[in-house]
Amino acid sequence: MKFNTKAVHGDHNPDNSIGAIMVPIYQTSTYRQPSLLTHGEYGYSRTSNPTRTALEKAVAALEYGQFGLAFGSGLAAIDAVIRLLSPGDEVIAGKELYGGTYRLFKNIWERYQIKFHFTDLNDLTVIRSLICLKTRMIWAETPTNPLLNIVDIKTIGIFSKKHKLIFVVDNTFSSPYLQNPLPLGADIVVHSATKYLGGHSDIVLGCVVLNDEDLAKKLYYIQNACGAICGPMDSFLALRGIKTLHVRMQRHCENASKIAAFLRAHNKVDKVYWPGFEDHPNHQIAEAQMKDFGGMVSFSLLNSNLQRTSEVIQKLRIFTLAESLGGVESLCGHPASMTHASLSEKERISIGIVPSLIRLSVGIEDAEDLIADLNNALK
Numbered sequence: 266m267k268f269n270t271k272a273v274h275g276d277h278n279p280d281n282s283i284g285a286i287m288v289p290i291y292q293t294s295t296y297r298q299p300s301l302l303t304h305g306e307y308g309y310s311r312t313s314n315p316t317r318t319a320l321e322k323a324v325a326a327l328e329y330g331q332f333g334l335a336f337g338s339g340l341a342a343i344d345a346v347i348r349l350l351s352p353g354d355e356v357i358a359g360k361e362l363y364g365g366t367y368r369l370f371k372n373i374w375e376r377y378q379i380k381f382h383f384t385d386l387n388d389l390t391v392i393r394s395l396i397c398l399k400t401r402m403i404w405a406e407t408p409t410n411p412l413l414n415i416v417d418i419k420t421i422g423i424f425s426k427k428h429k430l431i432f433v434v435d436n437t438f439s440s441p442y443l444q445n446p447l448p449l450g451a452d453i454v455v456h457s458a459t460k461y462l463g464g465h466s467d468i469v470l471g472c473v474v475l476n477d478e479d480l481a482k483k484l485y486y487i488q489n490a491c492g493a494i495c496g497p498m499d500s501f502l503a504l505r506g507i508k509t510l511h512v513r514m515q516r517h518c519e520n521a522s523k524i525a526a527f528l529r530a531h532n533k534v535d536k537v538y539w540p541g542f543e544d545h546p547n548h549q550i551a552e553a554q555m556k557d558f559g560g561m562v563s564f565s566l567l568n569s570n571l572q573r574t575s576e577v578i579q580k581l582r583i584f585t586l587a588e589s590l591g592g593v594e595s596l597c598g599h600p601a602s603m604t605h606a607s608l609s610e611k612e613r614i615s616i617g618i619v620p621s622l623i624r625l626s627v628g629i630e631d632a633e634d635l636i637a638d639l640n641n642a643l644k
């Protein structure tokens with residue numbers, strides 16, 4: 266089955282006795298068991314729930330994976346994957362991670378003696394220099410937040426196979442429609458389904474997809490033992506969102522490309538970050554591993570300070586100042602004070618997060634209206 270068909274039908278539920286087209290919300294914690302000696306398919310909803318199972322299968326199908334797991338948030342999914350490791354193990358991670366992931370790694374997991382190295386994942390020489398006998402995992406995000414750099418998944422996939430490392434890709438910014446890390450060589454894909462998969466800014470949810478049976482068994486064990494699952498209602502909303510993922514993504518990408526071109530030509534704009542530009546440093550990798558360039562665009566203002574940047578953001582009418590991304594409505598964020606506030610100003614500036622940097626999550630509204638909104642604010 267092709268992607269668009271899987272997106273619509275991936276949750277097909279032939280067991281449903283009344284023929285409902287949508288997977289029911291099985292709002293139940295427990296299940297009647299046939300007898301003392303025989304157990305039913307479902308026993309307790311922490312372990313599994315039919316609505317969640319439908320979601321797990323749907324996301325797995327979209328990522329070309331055999332096994333899917335859903336969690337109460339993207340960070341809960343990421344946390345479950347780190348629980349595959351043991352004290353003393355080391356992880357090599359991208360240096361431009363989602364702030365919450367960085368916080369989880371540094372402030373929580375380092376207390377349990379798991380060590381994280383943050384580095385440029387496109388530099389194999391540096392990665393090689395960081396590898397030791399304790400290295401177990403490589404953790405990548407691509408495109409990165411908020412500067413939309415691209416990590417070459419295929420190259421790291423080959424490298425991590427050679428060194429017997431578990432290669433994890435956080436595919437949140439691309440969504441499975443634009444990019445599928447498993448066929449490109451990753452071992453595990455994680456998603457904050459809060460973003461594009463859900464697509465409507467109405468849930469917080471996370472997913473993990475993989476093909477390795479041994480790792481999958483361990484993750485199902487962790488999911489049940491630690492219990493950071495999502496409920497049936499949120500599973501249902503994620504499933505509903507997924508049905509339109511391909512259509513939404515096409516419009517997100519189309520609008521983002523128009524906005525990137527508009528911003529680049531604007532005389533009050535300094536830099537525009539968007540992997541679709543031919544002179545973007547990783548444009549060729551993006552073209553090779555992604556179907557399109559995504560719905561995120563970041564830009565900085567020419568000769569501008571925090572005050573001026575704030576004035577521009579205040580004038581926006583359609584773009585709403587808010588955390589998060591990937592919903593149908595356009596949002597704008599200010600990385601220096603929002604997603605990357607936990608870094609020092611020096612750390613931020615060293616990676617390009619200047620006070621005038623604005624990150625757009627371009628929605629599926631009319632592109633002309635979005636451009637007019639930006640144009641008006643920039644005046």
Ligand SMILES: *Cc1c(COP(=O)(O)O)cnc(C)c1O
Nearest residue numbers: 338339340363435437457459470
């Ligand atoms: C939002 C996000 C997360 C965290 O997901 P939550 O659902 O907010 O817990 C992880 N990674 C990336 C890239 C994100 O954008």
